Amino acid sequence: MKITDHIVEPLKIYDDITHTRDSEVTSKDEEFPKICKILNAFVFKVGTAISWLSILLIAIIVIQVLLRYLFSINLVQLEELQWHLYATIIMFGLSYAMVNHSHVRVDILRVKFNPRLQRKIEIFGVLILMIPFILIVIKYGVDLTEEALRINERSSSPTGLPYRWIVKSVMPISFSLLLIASISRVIRHTSYLLKGRKNGN
Numbered sequence: 001m002k003i004t005d006h007i008v009e010p011l012k013i014y015d016d017i018t019h020t021r022d023s024e025v026t027s028k029d030e031e032f033p034k035i036c037k038i039l040n041a042f043v044f045k046v047g048t049a050i051s052w053l054s055i056l057l058i059a060i061i062v063i064q065v066l067l068r069y070l071f072s073i074n075l076v077q078l079e080e081l082q083w084h085l086y087a088t089i090i091m092f093g094l095s096y097a098m099v100n101h102s103h104v105r106v107d108i109l110r111v112k113f114n115p116r117l118q119r120k121i122e123i124f125g126v127l128i129l130m131i132p133f134i135l136i137v138i139k140y141g142v143d144l145t146e147e148a149l150r151i152n153e154r155s156s157s158p159t160g161l162p163y164r165w166i167v168k169s170v171m172p173i174s175f176s177l178l179l180i181a182s183i184s185r186v187i188r189h190t191s192y193l194l195k196g197r198k199n200g201n
Contacts, residue, residue, distance in 0.1 A: 032188060033187055033188060033191045035184070035187060036184045036185075036187055036188045036191075039180050039181070039183065039184040039187075040099040040181065040184050042180065043095045043096065043098075043099045043177050043180055043181050043184075044096065044099055044100070046092065046095075046096075046177060047092055047093065047095060047096025047099075047177075048096075050088060050089060050092040050093070050096075051089070051093075051096075053085050053088060053089050054089060056085060057082060057085040057086065057089065060078055060081055060082055060085070061082060063078065064078045064079070064082070075159075076155070076157045076159045076160050077159065077160065077161055080155055080157075080160050080161045081161065084161070084166075084167045087167060087170060088167070088170050088174075091170050091171065091174035091175075092170070092174045092177065094174065094175075094177075094178050095174065095177035095178040095180065095181040098178065098181040098182070098185070099181050099184065116193060119189040119192055119193055120189075120193070122185065122189050123186055123189050123190060123193075126182050126185055126186050127186060130182055131179065131182055131183075134175050134178055134179045134182065135179070137171065137172075137175045138171075138172045138175045138176060138179070140171075141168065141169075141171030141172035141175065142172045144168045144171065145165050145168045145169045145171070145172060148164045148165035148168050149165040153165060153168075
């Protein structure tokens with residue numbers, strides 16, 4: 001099974017649930033443009049790779065618990081590494097959830113609208129609200145990372161982890177992926193609307 005299959009199927013299921021699938025569109029390529037498949041596949045690959053950090057995180061937690069309760073040893077490095085991994089998994093999980101439509105949505109009014117209006121609202125929300133916020137976070141994250149790298153920032157604890165710029169770089173990198181996922185969604189919905197107009201819908 002191809003990676004894009006894991007992406008297309010959840011999107012089809014999501015469309016069926018929210019009644020946003022156009023019955024006139026029968027081609028996968030028409031409903032899900034090729035550029036969107038490429039962008040989403042890239043985000044999906046990165047998200048899948050990052051998800052393996054969960055195993056490392058669990059292992060570190062188990063080791064820390066054993067050291068603390070069996071040997072009365074508390075390593076600050078392990079504690080800090082845990083929240084570094086937590087942050088990385090969660091931040092990269094944002095874009096992964098977006099391309100798979102596995103994020104939480106609370107639709108009260110939107111579900112009552114027709115499919116075209118739903119798509120227009122989605123495009124408006126992404127362009128006017130989401131993308132500007134993402135760009136601000138990326139800019140802020142780059143500044144934080146550069147400053148941490150410039151001063152060689154490390155943990156405030158004497159025995160903590162060095163190279164704080166590594167975990168801070170997660171912010172701009174992960175939000176860049178979220179930007180890619182957002183652009184892909186705008187392209188997909190715009191393509192849907194344009195094809196519907198050509199078909200007279």
